[in-house]
Amino acid sequence: MAVDRDRVAAAIREVLEAIGEDPERPGLRQTPQRVADAYAEFFGGIDADAAAPLARTISVSQGPAPETEPSGAVMLRDIQFRSVCEHHLLLFRGKAHVAYLPGDKVVGLGALANVVEILAARPQVQERLGEQIADTIAEALEARGVLVVIDAMHGCLTMRGERQREASTVTVAARGEYTDPAARAELIALIAAGRG
Template identity: 80%
Template sequence: PLARTISVSRGPAPDTLPSGAVLLRDIRFRSVCEHHLLPFAGHAHIAYLPGEQVVGLGALVRVVEILAARPQVQERLGEQIADTIAEHLDTRGVLVVLDAAHGCVTMRGGRQTEASTLTIAARGEYTDAVARAELITLIGASVPLGGAAR
């Protein structure tokens, strides 16, 4: 199902492909912690540097939804999302940031209702700390990003 979900578009022509990152923020997701069988939910932020292929933004959302549908830990979910996008799109770089609240933290033990867990999975050019930091800054931006900078 994932191969069909992230089917790629061979157009536009290579000279019209984005030269910078494609960033989709605030994708809501829900999953179940495999350790405690309690829910965790939050937002996924995905950035990728296209190689020769692009994908519709809805496909990125579906990848998150499909992979989040099974019990797992958040760390693995982020890694699986990054691997799936990198493999199927042959990207130059992928960054996946997950920010989630966990039922095992909010409903058990210390009952920290405001705590969230942040995980980062990076591939390709985004394994470089400087490139990764730039995107993490954009993900944290509190205002709409609008169009591309000139």
């Protein structure tokens, strides 16, 4: 089901009236439709299949270069994303770092970023987002291990309440071999090295 833009626009008009604004004043006249268009983008992942980008895999053992079978992790760092916190409907944004230890299947690197984008385009909490990314990759690729580290800044923390403008939240989701902290230590070091 796609976002019902007409209903969103009507609801935003009601919100504007509820906060004491006039939705007919020139600066706000187009706001309900603009918000509806933005929500269609922000929540476009609600009905999308997050595993779909991972459907086109390459067999490591039977692929074009079986002699180059990976012995370690495949990592894509600094995947920029934005999402909407389901608690306050405020944006949160950051970077996801995704690594997997292939079994027999590998996938194009852009597919990993697409998984992040699809799952972030839903009302979310950061903790669940990381877990969903890890589950999707682990299941679709039958990976021996998956590690997802997310570092994000949340509008509910930076713009309201205590207003911790520089605070970021880091979450870790691990599957398979990477549930062992010693096994993921090298990957965590590689992520940290990219920050310099």
